[in-house]
Amino acid sequence: MYICLCNAITDHDIRRAAADGVRHFAELQSRTGCSDCCGCCEAEARSTLDAAVAQVALDLPILVAA
Numbered sequence: 001m002y003i004c005l006c007n008a009i010t011d012h013d014i015r016r017a018a019a020d021g022v023r024h025f026a027e028l029q030s031r032t033g034c035s036d037c038c039g040c041c042e043a044e045a046r047s048t049l050d051a052a053v054a055q056v057a058l059d060l061p062i063l064v065a066a
């Protein structure tokens, strides 16, 4: 699904960016150009990134002290 129509950024693009290490909206904008035009997509893009970052965090291995 397109999140940013101005720059053709999809929810998949945002999830992939999160998987590649993007943690902050400014980083997402820098890497993808998302929300750097009209800005109409900012709330949805932020929400999608936050959910993606949370998902990435859940997939991390749990470190246990020996």
Ligand code: FES
Residues within 6 Å of the ligand: 003, 004, 005, 006, 007, 034, 035, 036, 037, 038, 039, 040, 041, 042
């Ligand atoms: S829809 Fe994303 S900047 Fe316009």
